[in-house]
Amino acid sequence: MRNNSMISIQNVNKTYDNLTALHDVSLDIKQGEFLALVGMSGGGKSTLLRLIAGLEKPTTGNIEIDNSDEKSLMRVMFQEDRLLPWMSVLDNLSFGSKNKNAQNHAKELLDLVELGDYADHFPNQLSGGQKQRVALARALMTNPKILLLDEPLGALDALTRRKMQDLILNICEKQNLTTILVTHDVEEAARMADRIVVMKESTNYYEEDCPKNRNAGQIGIVADRVLGEILEEKPLQIKTA
Numbered sequence: 001m002r003n004n005s006m007i008s009i010q011n012v013n014k015t016y017d018n019l020t021a022l023h024d025v026s027l028d029i030k031q032g033e034f035l036a037l038v039g040m041s042g043g044g045k046s047t048l049l050r051l052i053a054g055l056e057k058p059t060t061g062n063i064e065i066d067n068s069d070e071k072s073l074m075r076v077m078f079q080e081d082r083l084l085p086w087m088s089v090l091d092n093l094s095f096g097s098k099n100k101n102a103q104n105h106a107k108e109l110l111d112l113v114e115l116g117d118y119a120d121h122f123p124n125q126l127s128g129g130q131k132q133r134v135a136l137a138r139a140l141m142t143n144p145k146i147l148l149l150d151e152p153l154g155a156l157d158a159l160t161r162r163k164m165q166d167l168i169l170n171i172c173e174k175q176n177l178t179t180i181l182v183t184h185d186v187e188e189a190a191r192m193a194d195r196i197v198v199m200k201e202s203t204n205y206y207e208e209d210c211p212k213n214r215n216a217g218q219i220g221i222v223a224d225r226v227l228g229e230i231l232e233e234k235p236l237q238i239k240t241a
Protein backbone atom coordinates (compact mmCIF):
# COMPACT_ATOMS: atom_id res chain seq x y z
CA MET A 1 0.00 0.00 0.00
CA ARG A 2 1.14 3.52 -0.78
CA ASN A 3 1.64 5.88 2.19
CA ASN A 4 -0.07 3.43 4.57
CA SER A 5 -3.44 4.40 3.11
CA MET A 6 -6.63 2.45 3.62
CA ILE A 7 -7.65 3.16 0.03
CA SER A 8 -5.16 4.07 -2.64
CA ILE A 9 -6.42 5.19 -6.05
CA GLN A 10 -3.67 5.43 -8.62
CA ASN A 11 -4.07 7.05 -12.04
CA VAL A 12 -7.54 5.65 -12.55
CA ASN A 13 -9.34 6.16 -15.84
CA LYS A 14 -12.83 4.95 -16.58
CA THR A 15 -14.38 5.16 -20.01
CA TYR A 16 -17.79 4.04 -21.24
CA ASP A 17 -17.67 3.71 -25.05
CA ASN A 18 -16.55 7.22 -26.07
CA LEU A 19 -17.29 8.84 -22.74
CA THR A 20 -14.57 9.50 -20.19
CA ALA A 21 -16.20 9.33 -16.77
CA LEU A 22 -12.92 9.53 -14.84
CA HIS A 23 -9.62 10.83 -16.10
CA ASP A 24 -6.40 10.11 -14.24
CA VAL A 25 -7.77 10.19 -10.70
CA SER A 26 -5.24 9.63 -7.94
CA LEU A 27 -6.31 9.82 -4.33
CA ASP A 28 -5.17 8.30 -1.05
CA ILE A 29 -7.57 7.90 1.85
CA LYS A 30 -6.18 7.30 5.29
CA GLN A 31 -7.53 4.83 7.80
CA GLY A 32 -10.26 6.54 9.84
CA GLU A 33 -10.51 9.50 7.49
CA PHE A 34 -13.91 10.96 6.52
CA LEU A 35 -13.69 12.11 2.92
CA ALA A 36 -16.44 13.95 1.06
CA LEU A 37 -16.64 13.82 -2.73
CA VAL A 38 -18.56 16.70 -4.25
CA GLY A 39 -18.93 18.08 -7.74
CA MET A 40 -21.18 18.70 -10.71
CA SER A 41 -23.73 16.11 -11.68
CA GLY A 42 -22.10 13.67 -14.09
CA GLY A 43 -18.64 14.43 -12.71
CA GLY A 44 -17.90 10.79 -11.96
CA LYS A 45 -18.54 10.61 -8.21
CA SER A 46 -20.76 7.53 -8.25
CA THR A 47 -18.49 5.92 -10.81
CA LEU A 48 -15.50 6.34 -8.51
CA LEU A 49 -17.49 4.89 -5.60
CA ARG A 50 -18.51 1.86 -7.68
CA LEU A 51 -14.88 1.29 -8.64
CA ILE A 52 -13.75 1.51 -5.02
CA ALA A 53 -16.51 -0.92 -4.03
CA GLY A 54 -15.29 -3.31 -6.72
CA LEU A 55 -18.65 -3.27 -8.49
CA GLU A 56 -16.83 -2.21 -11.68
CA LYS A 57 -13.22 -2.26 -12.82
CA PRO A 58 -11.17 0.78 -13.85
CA THR A 59 -10.36 0.95 -17.57
CA THR A 60 -6.75 1.68 -16.60
CA GLY A 61 -5.08 2.44 -13.30
CA ASN A 62 -5.21 0.75 -9.98
CA ILE A 63 -7.22 0.78 -6.76
CA GLU A 64 -5.74 -0.85 -3.68
CA ILE A 65 -7.69 -1.51 -0.50
CA ASP A 66 -5.89 -2.44 2.68
CA ASN A 67 -6.94 -5.88 4.01
CA SER A 68 -9.09 -6.50 0.97
CA ASP A 69 -9.15 -10.18 1.85
CA GLU A 70 -11.61 -9.44 4.65
CA LYS A 71 -15.03 -10.03 3.12
CA SER A 72 -16.83 -7.75 5.48
CA LEU A 73 -14.51 -4.85 4.91
CA MET A 74 -16.64 -2.55 2.80
CA ARG A 75 -20.31 -1.59 2.64
CA VAL A 76 -22.15 0.82 0.38
CA MET A 77 -25.20 2.84 1.29
CA PHE A 78 -27.21 4.42 -1.52
CA GLN A 79 -29.61 7.34 -1.81
CA GLU A 80 -32.61 5.04 -1.79
CA ASP A 81 -32.87 2.70 1.18
CA ARG A 82 -33.13 -0.57 -0.82
CA LEU A 83 -34.93 -2.31 2.04
CA LEU A 84 -36.89 -5.47 1.30
CA PRO A 85 -40.57 -4.48 1.71
CA TRP A 86 -41.74 -7.97 2.69
CA MET A 87 -39.32 -8.27 5.59
CA SER A 88 -39.54 -6.65 9.01
CA VAL A 89 -36.90 -4.12 10.04
CA LEU A 90 -35.13 -6.79 12.10
CA ASP A 91 -35.20 -9.29 9.23
CA ASN A 92 -33.91 -6.65 6.82
CA LEU A 93 -30.84 -6.46 9.03
CA SER A 94 -30.42 -10.16 9.72
CA PHE A 95 -31.81 -11.27 6.34
CA GLY A 96 -34.33 -13.40 8.12
CA SER A 97 -31.67 -15.38 9.96
CA LYS A 98 -32.97 -17.00 13.14
CA ASN A 99 -29.41 -17.11 14.44
CA LYS A 100 -29.50 -15.55 17.91
CA ASN A 101 -26.16 -13.77 17.45
CA ALA A 102 -27.27 -12.17 14.20
CA GLN A 103 -30.55 -11.10 15.77
CA ASN A 104 -28.84 -9.66 18.84
CA HIS A 105 -26.34 -7.81 16.71
CA ALA A 106 -29.22 -6.43 14.61
CA LYS A 107 -31.00 -5.27 17.77
CA GLU A 108 -27.86 -3.53 19.02
CA LEU A 109 -27.53 -1.71 15.74
CA LEU A 110 -31.20 -0.69 15.78
CA ASP A 111 -30.58 0.79 19.22
CA LEU A 112 -27.55 2.58 17.84
CA VAL A 113 -29.64 4.27 15.13
CA GLU A 114 -32.36 4.95 17.72
CA LEU A 115 -34.88 2.53 16.24
CA GLY A 116 -34.86 -0.06 19.00
CA ASP A 117 -38.67 -0.02 19.16
CA TYR A 118 -39.13 -0.58 15.44
CA ALA A 119 -37.73 -4.10 14.99
CA ASP A 120 -41.13 -5.59 14.07
CA HIS A 121 -42.23 -2.76 11.78
CA PHE A 122 -42.20 -3.11 8.01
CA PRO A 123 -40.47 -0.59 5.74
CA ASN A 124 -43.76 0.90 4.53
CA GLN A 125 -44.59 1.82 8.14
CA LEU A 126 -41.47 3.98 8.44
CA SER A 127 -40.68 7.58 7.49
CA GLY A 128 -37.95 8.36 4.95
CA GLY A 129 -35.45 9.20 7.66
CA GLN A 130 -36.26 6.06 9.63
CA LYS A 131 -35.78 3.92 6.52
CA GLN A 132 -32.38 5.49 5.94
CA ARG A 133 -31.43 4.73 9.53
CA VAL A 134 -32.42 1.09 9.00
CA ALA A 135 -30.32 1.08 5.83
CA LEU A 136 -27.41 2.50 7.82
CA ALA A 137 -27.82 -0.17 10.51
CA ARG A 138 -27.95 -2.84 7.81
CA ALA A 139 -24.74 -1.49 6.26
CA LEU A 140 -23.09 -1.85 9.67
CA MET A 141 -24.24 -5.46 10.23
CA THR A 142 -21.03 -7.01 8.89
CA ASN A 143 -18.80 -4.67 10.91
CA PRO A 144 -17.33 -2.97 7.87
CA LYS A 145 -14.10 -1.02 8.09
CA ILE A 146 -14.98 1.16 5.13
CA LEU A 147 -18.32 2.84 4.55
CA LEU A 148 -19.16 4.21 1.10
CA LEU A 149 -22.12 6.57 1.13
CA ASP A 150 -23.62 7.68 -2.20
CA GLU A 151 -25.91 10.59 -1.36
CA PRO A 152 -27.65 8.67 1.41
CA LEU A 153 -29.35 11.76 2.80
CA GLY A 154 -30.42 13.37 -0.48
CA ALA A 155 -34.12 12.63 -0.06
CA LEU A 156 -34.44 13.85 3.52
CA ASP A 157 -35.75 17.14 4.86
CA ALA A 158 -33.24 19.57 6.36
CA LEU A 159 -33.91 18.73 10.02
CA THR A 160 -33.84 14.95 9.58
CA ARG A 161 -30.78 15.35 7.43
CA ARG A 162 -28.95 17.26 10.13
CA LYS A 163 -29.78 14.59 12.72
CA MET A 164 -28.63 11.84 10.36
CA GLN A 165 -25.37 13.70 9.71
CA ASP A 166 -24.66 13.77 13.44
CA LEU A 167 -25.63 10.12 13.83
CA ILE A 168 -23.37 9.02 10.98
CA LEU A 169 -20.48 11.13 12.26
CA ASN A 170 -20.89 9.67 15.71
CA ILE A 171 -20.93 6.09 14.47
CA CYS A 172 -18.00 6.62 12.10
CA GLU A 173 -15.94 8.07 14.91
CA LYS A 174 -16.91 5.41 17.47
CA GLN A 175 -16.24 2.54 15.07
CA ASN A 176 -13.19 4.23 13.56
CA LEU A 177 -14.56 3.76 10.05
CA THR A 178 -12.93 5.03 6.92
CA THR A 179 -15.76 6.83 5.15
CA ILE A 180 -16.36 8.29 1.71
CA LEU A 181 -19.47 10.40 1.39
CA VAL A 182 -20.72 11.49 -2.03
CA THR A 183 -22.98 14.48 -1.68
CA HIS A 184 -24.39 17.37 -3.71
CA ASP A 185 -24.59 19.44 -0.57
CA VAL A 186 -21.42 21.46 0.06
CA GLU A 187 -22.61 22.43 3.55
CA GLU A 188 -23.03 18.77 4.41
CA ALA A 189 -19.52 18.08 3.14
CA ALA A 190 -18.13 21.02 5.11
CA ARG A 191 -19.92 19.90 8.30
CA MET A 192 -18.95 16.26 8.13
CA ALA A 193 -15.69 15.69 6.30
CA ASP A 194 -12.04 15.83 7.32
CA ARG A 195 -11.25 16.49 3.68
CA ILE A 196 -13.35 17.52 0.69
CA VAL A 197 -12.43 16.55 -2.85
CA VAL A 198 -14.13 18.43 -5.67
CA MET A 199 -14.34 16.36 -8.83
CA LYS A 200 -14.24 18.67 -11.80
CA GLU A 201 -14.77 17.89 -15.46
CA SER A 202 -13.27 14.46 -14.89
CA THR A 203 -9.83 15.99 -15.38
CA ASN A 204 -8.61 17.73 -12.27
CA TYR A 205 -9.80 18.09 -8.74
CA TYR A 206 -9.52 20.44 -5.86
CA GLU A 207 -8.98 19.52 -2.22
CA GLU A 208 -9.93 21.27 0.96
CA ASP A 209 -8.84 20.21 4.45
CA CYS A 210 -11.45 21.04 7.06
CA PRO A 211 -10.54 22.34 10.51
CA LYS A 212 -11.27 20.08 13.48
CA ASN A 213 -14.19 21.05 15.76
CA ARG A 214 -15.31 23.65 13.26
CA ASN A 215 -18.02 26.14 14.13
CA ALA A 216 -20.93 27.28 11.95
CA GLY A 217 -18.92 30.21 10.60
CA GLN A 218 -16.04 28.01 9.48
CA ILE A 219 -18.47 25.53 7.91
CA GLY A 220 -20.01 28.37 5.93
CA ILE A 221 -16.61 29.60 4.74
CA VAL A 222 -15.48 26.13 3.65
CA ALA A 223 -18.82 25.47 1.94
CA ASP A 224 -18.61 28.79 0.03
CA ARG A 225 -15.08 28.09 -1.13
CA VAL A 226 -15.96 24.57 -2.27
CA LEU A 227 -19.06 25.79 -4.09
CA GLY A 228 -16.91 28.43 -5.80
CA GLU A 229 -14.56 25.67 -6.94
CA ILE A 230 -17.44 23.59 -8.28
CA LEU A 231 -18.80 26.54 -10.17
CA GLU A 232 -15.23 27.43 -11.13
CA GLU A 233 -15.54 30.90 -9.77
CA LYS A 234 -12.64 32.48 -8.03
CA PRO A 235 -12.64 31.23 -4.42
CA LEU A 236 -13.94 33.80 -1.96
CA GLN A 237 -11.15 35.46 -0.02
CA ILE A 238 -12.57 35.53 3.49
CA LYS A 239 -10.21 35.86 6.40
CA THR A 240 -10.86 33.71 9.47
CA ALA A 241 -10.25 35.24 12.87
Ligand SMILES: Nc1ncnc2c1ncn2[C@@H]1O[C@H](COP(=O)(O)OP(=O)(O)OP(=O)(O)O)[C@@H](O)[C@H]1O
Nearest residue numbers: 016019020021039040041042043044045046047048
Ligand atom coordinates in the same frame (compact mmCIF):
# COMPACT_ATOMS: atom_id res chain seq x y z
N1 LIG B 1 -22.82 2.36 -16.88
C1 LIG B 1 -22.58 3.49 -17.57
N2 LIG B 1 -22.59 3.47 -18.93
C2 LIG B 1 -22.33 4.59 -19.63
N3 LIG B 1 -22.06 5.78 -19.09
C3 LIG B 1 -22.03 5.86 -17.74
C4 LIG B 1 -22.30 4.72 -16.92
N4 LIG B 1 -22.20 5.11 -15.63
C5 LIG B 1 -21.90 6.41 -15.65
N5 LIG B 1 -21.80 6.86 -16.90
C6 LIG B 1 -21.44 8.24 -17.31
O1 LIG B 1 -20.30 8.63 -16.58
C7 LIG B 1 -20.38 9.99 -16.17
C8 LIG B 1 -20.22 10.06 -14.68
O2 LIG B 1 -21.39 9.51 -14.07
P1 LIG B 1 -21.58 9.39 -12.49
O3 LIG B 1 -22.84 8.68 -12.23
O4 LIG B 1 -20.33 8.84 -11.91
O5 LIG B 1 -21.68 10.94 -12.08
P2 LIG B 1 -22.01 11.58 -10.66
O6 LIG B 1 -20.90 12.54 -10.39
O7 LIG B 1 -22.30 10.53 -9.67
O8 LIG B 1 -23.33 12.41 -10.99
P3 LIG B 1 -24.59 12.73 -10.03
O9 LIG B 1 -24.10 13.81 -9.11
O10 LIG B 1 -25.63 13.23 -10.97
O11 LIG B 1 -25.00 11.50 -9.30
C9 LIG B 1 -21.72 10.49 -16.69
O12 LIG B 1 -21.50 11.21 -17.87
C10 LIG B 1 -22.53 9.24 -16.94
O13 LIG B 1 -23.42 9.41 -18.00
Ligand SMILES: [Mg+2]
Nearest residue numbers: 045046047150
Ligand atom coordinates in the same frame (compact mmCIF):
# COMPACT_ATOMS: atom_id res chain seq x y z
MG1 LIG C 1 -24.01 9.97 -8.59
